[in-house]
Amino acid sequence: MGNLCACLAAKSVKKKPATKRLANPPPNASNRWSRIRSSRKEKLDDTLLHEQALAAAILFRQNGSSLPFDRSSSLRYPPNSSSKKSANTLPRCSSSRARSLTDPLLHPQQLVNQDIKLDELETCHFVLVHGGGFGAWCWYKTIALLEEGGFKVTAIDLTGSGIHSSDSNTITNLAQYVKPLTDFLENLAEGEKVILVGHDFGGSCISYAMELFPLKISKAVFLAAAM
Secondary structure, three states: OOOOOOOOOOOOOOOOOOOOOOOOOOOOOOHHHHHHHHHHHHHHHHHHHHHHHHHHHHHHHHHHOOOOOOOOOOOEEOOOOOOOOOOOOOOEEOOOOOOOOOOOOOOHHHHOOOOOOHHHOOOOEEEEEOOOOOOHHHHHHHHHHHHHOOOEEEEEOOOOOOOOOOOHHHOOOHHHHOHHHHHHHHOOOOOOOEEEEEEEOHHHHHHHHHHHOHHHEEEEEEEEEOO
């Protein structure tokens, strides 16, 4: 009976000390931790490469470049006349895009007939009309190439496109969209003709303009365009 009335003291429970996560876990750590560390390292490497590329570009502009950088990107710089180069050498362009395997083997200047006598043509004025989602800016290389050949070039910003200030959400028909082009053709001098070039949806735009001003258009070029 005495054992039943005995007061038993509660056993003291020792708490385990809190463990801290190691910054560098042992080799048998989980694969998840390894993936996190590798992704962080790749980000750091990308950042370092980006900073090195920027520094190299700055040094190139300050020391190693002989071309002016305050010129428009649509201008092309002809080769030095003193150097011994062939007549078909492509002039230096401001574009820095690397050559692709899908690029044509011919230089753009070789596609332009150098023997054309502009005075004998009905017109040497090109009017370029961009496609949907683009603007007159997309023709900058074409403009430079044609102007080098002695042609006159005008690139049109259709309503709500490029630098045109209209809201594209307010356009409800083709006539509104093509209005900058029709206004340009309407203001041409009496007897003056142009060559229309339309790309993509711009083909429909020049078709519409051809119906309104048949006497002011010499030719129409549909460049991968809708008719």
